[in-house]
Amino acid sequence: MRLRADGLVVRYSALGAPALDGVSLDVPGGALYAVIGPNGSGKSTLMRALLGLAPLSGGRVLLDERPADDWSRRDVARSVGAVPQAESFAFPLTTREMVEMGRYPHLGPLAPPTEADHAAVDRALEACDVAGLAERDVTTLSGGELQRARLARALAQEPRALVLDEPTASLDVRHVMEILELLRASADAGMTILLITHGLETVAQFADRLLLLSRGRVAAEGTAAEVIREDVLREVYEWPISVQPDPATKTPRVTPMRRDAR
Amino acid sequence: MSRWALGVALALALVAAVILGVRFGSVALSTGEVVDVLLGGGGAVERDIVLGLRLPRVLLAGLVGGGLALAGVTFQAVLRNPLAEPYILGISGGASVATVIVLSLGWAAAGSWLMPVAAFVGAVSAIAVVFRVATATGRAMDVRVLLLAGVVVAAFFTACIMFVLAISPARTVQSAVLWMMGSLAAANWTSVATAALYTIPAGTVLMGLARPLNLMAIGDETAHYLGADVEGVKRAALLLAALVTAAGVAVAGVIGFVGLVVPHGVRLLIGSDHRALIPLAFLAGATFLMLADLAARVALAPTEIPVGVVTAFVGVPLFLVLLRRSLAPRSESK
Helix, strand or coil, X not given: CCEEEEEEEECCCCCCCCCEEEEEEEECCCCEEEEECCCCCCHHHHHHHHCCCCCCCEEEEEECCEEHHHCCHHHHHHHEEEECCCCCCCCCCEHHHHHHHHHHHHCCCCCCCCHHHHHHHHHHHHHCCCHHHCCCEHHHCCHHHHHHHHHHHHHHCCCCEEEEEXXXXXXXXXXXXXXXXXXXXXXXXXXXXXXXXCCHHHHHHHCCEEEEEECCEEEEEXXXXXXXXXXXXXXXXXXXXXXXXXXXXXXXXXXXCCHHHC | CCHHHHHHHHHHHHHXXXXXXXXXXXCCCCHHHHHHHHCCCCCHHHHHHHHHHHHHHHHHHHHXXXXXXXXXXXHHHHHCCCCCCCCCCCHHHHHHHHXXXXXXXXXXXXXXXXXXXXXXXXXXXXXXXXXXXXXXXXXXXXXXXXXXXXXXHHHXXXXXXXXXXXXXXHHHHHHHHHHHCCCCCCCCHHHHHHHHHHHHHHHHHHHHCHHHHHHHCCCHHHHHHCCCCHHHHHHHHHHHHHHHXXXXXXXXXXXXXXXXXXXXXXXXXXXXXXXXXXXXXXXXHHHHHHHHHHHHHHCCCCCCCCHXXXXXHHHHHHHHHHHHHHHCCCCCCC
């Protein structure tokens, strides 16, 4: 599935600077595309704009070459799985119940889930290694378990694309790498993945291309070597940063430096 | 507990509550006498007691109790807050102001349809005001602000009612006060039909919203990404909850805390899946209010306690426990 945005403009208030100001991207099927940038640079707004939650003052979104406005919400949900940055649970819920919610766009209002629905849920639980936690209350899961369970919910949608907002936030090294390996494998199997993240160097190992946002605009776009550059990052993050090629991974290694030691 | 087991248990409890409610009162009847009457036999006195007084009263308690439980479930799902309830949010107050005005103007005689319509207008106005205040802090409603808004709005409605009563004839005041405390004493077959006409269709439509209401438990943004029409579902669910609350207030006055106690208990037993929660909360609410009304009638017989007092005695302690729990510091899941 191809995700495309042309010149997106989003304004939350009439007066202030736009949250997104002319952002374009083009993610072909089977690509893992990362969106990076400082806090408040518009990453989450970009996700909301792509999926019809942020009102567009300009530009357009194309899903598989068709304008997003022509898609019903349900059709989008059948094709694109999305996990926002944070969720809170109003009532107790088991992991399986939460993952089953991923089947919502495939179900009628009252018809019970079919064998195919249960199979999709089981596959998603397995893929994210949370099958053993299926009957646990989600509020008792650790941060890493919950992130994997939320990803399982998106996979249970059996989508052709995933849009994920910091799915590796607050995870330890192993869990970060496990999720990124899972996403890379999914992309290699044909899934389109748009990944919002702060993990500059880990994502550099996995992403086909990166988009660097700064104050609602595109500061750089391209391969890891083209985007993860000392001059670019220093300007966007307004911090002394050193970028060196890592001898082990051959991808850029990013080191923020103490200002007083400069 | 499986939802089917609870369904069977509640259905049996409901039947038992109907039998108890019809048997006991100022004059106790045997189960045999009740069954005789229901099968078309029995003496004239028994027939009057069962068919004229107790059966409509018990059925009205069931419809109003079930409806209030449905309204509670709906407000809790939409507001993502287990403390939400039509009485606590001031929605019942809004409905009762409109009804008292109709009563004091002497329009109640114009037709039983007018009271629920007036109550509905009042309930929707109350929702509008409470939400406007509660969302002032941003889209994510703070439970404290929401409850405070409900309390203040309810206080205002009480003042409105006092004002209307102050300028009304004494006869109206007496009936209005009894009714404000919540009472099923005025039940008749017309009020049963009125309650059924509003509650059962609204409950059926709410059943159709069960899946999207489930998604809202994890948040509006996720529900949208899963394909739900979040704003549309919210609007429809709130209007239906207002309609059911209004029908209950119009026929039985203000009865608090049913919408808090019943959904909480059912959730503890079977979880928060609204496909099961909505019908089971209706059954449990019906049974709960039938039993509460029975207690109100027989506890200090021949004096009758307002049924709203009984539900408050059960509901307030539970509310305080839940409030403490909800305000206690806890790790926000991320």
